[in-house]
Amino acid sequence: xxxxxxxxxxxxxxxxxxxxxxxxxxxxxxxxxxxxxxxxxxxxxxxxxxxxxxxxxxxxxxxxxxxxxxxxxxxxxxxxxxxxxxxxxxxxxxxxxxxxxxxxxxxxxxxxxxxxxxxxxxxxxxxxxxxxxxxxxxxxxxxxxxxxxxxxxxxxxxxxxxxxxxxxxxxxxxxxxxxxxxxxxxxxxxxxxxxxxxxxxxxxxxxxxxxxxxxxxxxxxxxxxxxxxxxxxxxxxxxxxxxxxxxxxxxxxxxxxxxxxxxxxxxxxxxxxxxxxxxxxxxxxxxxxxxxxxxxxxxxxxxxxxxxxxxxxxxxxxxxxxxxxxxxxxxxxxxxxxxxxxxxxxxxxxxxxxxxxxxxxxxxxxxxxxxxxxxxxxxxxxxxxxxxxxxxxxxxxxxxxxxxxxxxxxxxxxxxxxxxxxxxxxxxxxxxxxxxxxxxxxxxxxxxxxxxxxxxxxxxxxxxxxxxxxxxxxxxxxxxxxxxxxxxxxxxxxxxxxxxxxxxxxxxxxxxxxxxxxxxxxxxxxxxxxxxxxxxxxxxxxxxxxxxxxxxxxxxxxxxxxxxxxxxxxxxxxxxxxxxxxxxxxxxxxxxxxxxxxxxxxxxxxxxxxxxxxxxxxxxxxxxxxxxxxxxxxxxxxxxxxxxxxxxxxxxxxxxxxxxxxxxxxxxxxxxxxxxxxxxxxxxxxxxxxxxxxxxxxxxxxxxxxxxxxxxxxxxxxxxxxxxxxxxxxxxxxxxxxxxxxxxxxxxxxxxxxxxxxxxxxxxxxxxxxxxxxxxxxxxxxxxxxxxxxxxxxxxxxxxxxxxxxxxxxxxxxxxxxxxxxxxxxxxxxxxxxxxxxxxxxxxxxxxxxxxxxxxxxxxxxxxxxxx
Numbered sequence: 001x002x003x004x005x006x007x008x009x010x011x012x013x014x015x016x017x018x019x020x021x022x023x024x025x026x027x028x029x030x031x032x033x034x035x036x037x038x039x040x041x042x043x044x045x046x047x048x049x050x051x052x053x054x055x056x057x058x059x060x061x062x063x064x065x066x067x068x069x070x071x072x073x074x075x076x077x078x079x080x081x082x083x084x085x086x087x088x089x090x091x092x093x094x095x096x097x098x099x100x101x102x103x104x105x106x107x108x109x110x111x112x113x114x115x116x117x118x119x120x121x122x123x124x125x126x127x128x129x130x131x132x133x134x135x136x137x138x139x140x141x142x143x144x145x146x147x148x149x150x151x152x153x154x155x156x157x158x159x160x161x162x163x164x165x166x167x168x169x170x171x172x173x174x175x176x177x178x179x180x181x182x183x184x185x186x187x188x189x190x191x192x193x194x195x196x197x198x199x200x201x202x203x204x205x206x207x208x209x210x211x212x213x214x215x216x217x218x219x220x221x222x223x224x225x226x227x228x229x230x231x232x233x234x235x236x237x238x239x240x241x242x243x244x245x246x247x248x249x250x251x252x253x254x255x256x257x258x259x260x261x262x263x264x265x266x267x268x269x270x271x272x273x274x275x276x277x278x279x280x281x282x283x284x285x286x287x288x289x290x291x292x293x294x295x296x297x298x299x300x301x302x303x304x305x306x307x308x309x310x311x312x313x314x315x316x317x318x319x320x321x322x323x324x325x326x327x328x329x330x331x332x333x334x335x336x337x338x339x340x341x342x343x344x345x346x347x348x349x350x351x352x353x354x355x356x357x358x359x360x361x362x363x364x365x366x367x368x369x370x371x372x373x374x375x376x377x378x379x380x381x382x383x384x385x386x387x388x389x390x391x392x393x394x395x396x397x398x399x400x401x402x403x404x405x406x407x408x409x410x411x412x413x414x415x416x417x418x419x420x421x422x423x424x425x426x427x428x429x430x431x432x433x434x435x436x437x438x439x440x441x442x443x444x445x446x447x448x449x450x451x452x453x454x455x456x457x458x459x460x461x462x463x464x465x466x467x468x469x470x471x472x473x474x475x476x477x478x479x480x481x482x483x484x485x486x487x488x489x490x491x492x493x494x495x496x497x498x499x500x501x502x503x504x505x506x507x508x509x510x511x512x513x514x515x516x517x518x519x520x521x522x523x524x525x526x527x528x529x530x531x532x533x534x535x536x537x538x539x540x541x542x543x544x545x546x547x548x549x550x551x552x553x554x555x556x557x558x559x560x561x562x563x564x565x566x567x568x569x570x571x572x573x574x575x576x577x578x579x580x581x582x583x584x585x586x587x588x589x590x591x592x593x594x595x596x597x598x599x600x601x602x603x604x605x606x607x608x609x610x611x612x613x614x615x616x617x618x619x620x621x622x623x624x625x626x627x628x629x630x631x632x633x634x635x636x637x638x639x640x641x642x643x644x645x646x647x648x649x650x651x652x653x654x655x656x657x658x659x660x661x662x663x664x665x666x667x668x669x670x671x672x673x674x675x676x677x678x679x680x681x682x683x684x685x686x687x688x689x690x691x692x693x694x695x696x697x698x699x700x701x702x703x704x705x706x707x708x709x710x711x712x713x714x715x716x717x718x719x720x721x722x723x724x725x726x727x728x729x730x731x732x733x734x735x736x737x738x739x740x741x742x743x744x745x746x747x748x749x750x751x752x753x754x755x756x757x758x759x760x761x762x763x764x765x766x767x768x769x770x771x772x773x774x775x776x777x778x779x780x781x782x783x784x785x786x787x788x789x790x791x792x793x794x795x796x797x798x799x800x801x802x803x804x805x806x807x808x809x810x811x812x813x814x815x816x817x818x819x820x821x822x823x824x825x826x827x828x829x830x831x832x833x834x835x836x837x838x839x840x841x842x843x844x845x846x847x848x849x850x851x852x853x854x855x856x857x858x859x860x861x862x863x864x865x866x867x868x
Contacts, residue, residue, distance in 0.1 A: 324387020
């Protein structure tokens with residue numbers, strides 16, 4: 001079927017990939033920026049590169065076509081369709097000129113070129129360039145861009161990719177800049193920004209002695225919030241040279257922070273565009289978590305310069321080629337310069353929560369999908385985070401040295417090209433001489449493998465046998481599954497708390513063994529009886545584990561595991577076992593668990609940040625994941641009950657530790673960890689009758705450090721403390737002129753456990769208190785409510801589902817991409833009771849009945865209702 005006849009709601013398949021018949025040698029773009037009538041002139045040089053005598057299809061939507069010239073002559077042999085134009089009877093080589101007009105001011109989708117908050121901005125990944133000009137908007141068409149930007153002088157900065165080669169003033173009071181990118185790139189990496197900004201400048205000297213100019217553009221008045229992002233960029237540039245031997249390749253690197261942006265950030269070559277929440281930070285307005293997130297995202301976008309820009313994707317089904325690899329790189333960056341354990345904990349929380357849920361839901365897909373309707377729907381935790389875990393498993397199997405050899409070979413083979421996931425695996429395999437044929441099935445198989453571990457100890461010969469069986473349940477997209485190559489990291493801890501060497505057949509095997517079949521037995525020799533087993537140490541594979549371990553064994557792991565991550569993991573499992581027992585049979589919290597908490601609080605631990613993670617109860621989602629049918633109300637009640645019990649029983653230990661903690665207000669690791677632990681303890685003490693609780697809550701709330709202030713606000717809101725309404729009012733009044741801080745207030749409101757919270761949020765959207773056109777505002781309130789207020793969102797009367805659906809209907813007309821991301825909480829409805837399932841289906845059918853529903857929402861709704 002010809003591309004121009006494809007319905008926007010029709011699926012596309014990876015197997016149908018066909019290389020382009022035409023490539024572009026060079027591309028010149030000229031923008032005359034006007035709010036509603038921006039003129040776009042394109043001059044391009046095309047060559048036919050196949051023997052196929054096909055016509056040329058150019059993608060293009062939401063623009064007015066004025067004229068087409070071929071080789072300087074007006075061209076009329078074309079057909080125009082809703083999704084683009086088809087040029088016919090073309091020579092094998094030709095100059096193409098196209099002039100069209102677009103309307104940035106009314107482009108609320110925030111894709112293509114749009115005007116928001118007084119600045120012109122672009123977002124072209126995945127398929128936004130077609131909203132700018134008619135072009136082959138696909139990642140395997142790479143060319144060199146020259147861009148001229150013309151605008152009124154009130155737009156002081158006119159930016160695009162590459163190096164500025166010309167600038168000047170025009171007779172009509174306007175001015176222009178011309179930019180040239182010396183590197184071939186696909187259309188999705190094109191960027192343009194025009195606005196009036198404050199600029200932070202710095203330089204970075206590369207390892208070969210080149211000085212790179214660094215410029216960070218922020219809204220007027222926000223320059224005092226830009227230093228951390230700039231410092232993060234310089235750390236990322238240095239780290240990439242040292243760890244991956246990769247050097248930056250342009251003379252300038254620019255970052256622009258804007259408030260209206262669908263994503264966190266975008267890696268456009270040399271001109272990264274960021275959501276302002278991922279750039280702006282000072283200690284009065286940003287939390288320690290914000291600082292960490294900014295550093296991670298700045299690193300991520302910079303690392304894309306090589307893993308995404310210099311080597312890009314052949315097609316969008318290969319998205320994990322750049323995203324999974326770059327997430328792995330940014331996680332390693334954060335781990336190398338910070339706490340490896342805490343970063344691993346953060347990554348695994350995402351996997352066991354949103355990603356495992358996605359794997360089990362109607363949108364299940366492999367990290368390299370085979371089918372797609374709307375590409376924006378595959379910017380998912382599966383492609384990104386599970387993709388990163390697949391890269392991490394490869395790193396585990398190959399080791400750092402061989403992995404780096406594979407990276408070098410990958411760049412040698414594919415620099416400047418559009419590659420595939422198979423290309424990456426081949427480079428890793430060829431560089432290491434390690435067979436990855438079976439391992440590569442991780443790219444094509446969806447779902448979460450489940451590992452069942454059976455243990456047998458032979459006292460006479462001191463052998464410990466672990467029989468491991470893998471099983472992946474059928475998913476909506478794949479009914480049949482195959483065995484995968486799974487690296488299993490294992491530690492065996494003696495009753496005295498000592499790690500024992502692993503031996504099989506008289507040989508030391510290290511801590512990683514491979515599972516390559518459905519079932520395998522591992523017989524470890526010279527193992528002491530009653531040893532504790534750490535299975536999947538550091539989460540060596542993205543799998544669920546069924547392993548019957550006693551509370552005593554889990555406590556041993558918490559106390560003695562060599563991996564701090566494994567200590568946290570055992571503590572989570574311990575608490576989930578206890579919580580489930582209480583939910584299912586009404587049992588009380590065991591005394592040995594209280595004793596463990598007391599021991600942790602009284603220990604001389606130097607890792608206070610880890611301690612705060614150890615004493616934090618599992619999330620609702622972590623517990624819900626262990627149930628086939630989720631008992632929403634029981635989980636919420638038991639979590640609240642456990643927290644209250646721990647707070648009262650451990651009050652003296654909590655108070656003693658809290659009052660001993662002191663920090664200097666800085667951003668050093670110790671101060672950050674102290675604030676994390678104090679915040680965690682305060683959330684417990686807010687539930688007690690400690691006579692100093694109100695004083696401490698007030699002291700923290702009025703502190704000049706946002707982390708402390710927000711910790712206090714969270715503590716009173718989560719506990720519905722008597723002062724929570726007052727604190728919310730004061731916080732809002734203080735920060736009403738700072739939209740990013742107000743997002744924190746919105747998030748607190750969204751998770752309030754008050755009876756009328758659904759009605760409150762409905763009214764906030766109805767009266768315009770929340771700007772529905774701004775993705776940051778909507779996500780702050782709505783996702784906090786849907787994801788962290790389960791009892792309200794999953795109310796049996798269906799009011800939470802109705803609230804979300806009402807907003808999705810409005811958002812789909814404004815910003816379909818944002819709407820499709822916000823529907824996620826409705827997607828896993830089959831895990832709930834029949835009563836709740838029916839309420840969700842009512843809302844999904846409301847959406848399905850909308851005649852002009854966007855492809856973004858159509859794909860998700862139709863998948864969710866599949867089989868109903």
